Amino acid sequence: MLIKRIYDVLFNTFGPQYWWPGDTLLEIAIGAILTQNTAWANVEKAINNLKKEGLLSIDKLLAIDNETLKKLIRPAGFYNQKSERLKEFLIWLKEKGGCLTNINESTEDLRKELLSIKGIGPETADSILLYAMNRPVFVVDAYTKRVLSRHNIIDRKADYHEVQNLFVNNLPRDLNLYKEYHALLVKLGKTYCKKNQPLCEACPLTEVFLID
DNA sequence: CCCCAGGCGTCCA
DNA sequence: TGGACGCATGGG
Secondary structure, three states, X not given: OHHHHHHHHHHHHHXXXXXXXXXOHHHHHHHHHHOOOOOHHHHHHHHHHHHXXXXXXXXXXXXXXXXXXXXXXHHHOOHHHHHHHHHHHHHHHHHOOOOOOOOOOOHHHHHHHHHHOOOXXXXXXXXHXXXXXXXXXXXXXXXXXXXXXXXXXXXXXXXXXXXXXXXXXXXXXXXXXXXXXXXXXXXXXXXXXXXXXXXXXXXXXXXXXXXX
């Protein structure tokens, strides 16, 4: 099966990625919001600012005023929106009891609730579910779509669920597999599938399609 | 100077 | 429903 074989090639090429980077689950969830359309290096700066101030807790972040929060997360860009999005997410999380992995609710319900928060769309919701809440949800991002469409596996304008289902329907429902696969696709994208790089000879996926 | 990055909401046809 | 646009910083 194609989807499984792509995974094997990526894993053999790059090895395990151990995603998502971050010391705590809360930090991971915050990173998922801050990284929206933003280079990870800039997100790290924002998170480090919060960490230096000892603010990486739900209550402390909710306690500081918005202007302070904006200044701290400024390097991550879109800080006016992201400060609001962060606080709305934290309010929701606090209502859920404040522990990301001890929530007695179905993944489906949690996903709907996350999507109802303004500024949290499918990718951010699924990233939080998978990496911060340990729920087996496959994450689709810009790299995933670009890699697959560039190799004619999906249409360029395939929507989120269509791409997500391609993976879910062709893989065992396994938490760590989902984590590694998404991380590997990002790794591949950053290395061999950049935006204005039409096709790359060195892309390890070419071997998959030569065999077919 | 340019383009881009681990999106999302809004507006408009 | 789907394409264009604004949001913003920092690196290449």
